[in-house]
Amino acid sequence: MATDLEEVEALSVPVFQVQSAPPALAGWVTRLLTPVVAACRLRRAYPIELRPTGCWAGWALAPEYAPDRRVSVSNLMLYRSPRALVTIYLHELAHQIVGADHDHDAQFFATNLMLLLRASDSVDVDVLPAGGALAEMGLYDIQAPPVELQREPDAGVGRAVSWAISVAHEFAPKAMTAEDAAAEICARYAAWILQLEAAPAKAAAAAAARAQAAAAAISTAQRLRRVHAWMAVAAVTVLAEAFMLLKFAFGGA
Known part of the structure; x- marks a missing residue:
């Protein structure tokens, strides 16, 4: 079991280690992380447990294994x-x-x-990435x-x-x-995921509506062409009859 090495003031970061750690080490880690906790506006200080391992840099312990929700580094x-x-x-x-x-995700x-971002606004720049907060983020994260986005060319990473x-x-x-x-x-x-899940059905409905509107437009255009054709025939008929009437009128004179 990990041992509490040093009790520090409220909202400071308790430091644990599998084996006993020198108080100077615990004090240095606490002094380093306590202003970070304050800058991030955390409700509580999450303990850090130092572990002698080179397999991973850090691990968020599940509550069933560590009720105090400590993180291992x-x-x-x-x-x-x-x-x-x-x-x-x-x-x-963050985990x-x-x-x-x-x-x-x-x-x-x-x-x-x-x-x-919160830490970068308040904490000494020596403990933050020189390129800004985003410089410490990568594809690993x-x-x-x-x-719903993984069919995109970049597997959805860009939009995410x-x-x-x-x-x-x-x-x-x-x-x-x-x-x-x-x-x-x-x-x-969660709301964004629901939107992404609904997007295909919404797109299909929009496509169906566009297709229906296009079909209606084509049908209307066809009806208008038929009307125009009949109007043209009627106009020719009227002109022909008018011409015949004029011809009879002048011929009879």
């Missing part, structure tokens, strides 16, 4: 840079606050980017675009990322907590 991140540790921590936090039944991408970027920039400046913003983002994502 590889010890190797400590030797890379403060930026790497902050980025991995926010990535795993935690998005909740169950998601993958690296557009709702996750939007939530992760929102956290990075959007592995599951909507199924565009949707996520737009939503992240909408919610990043809002005063609401990160958890509330994530819930809104997930609701918005």
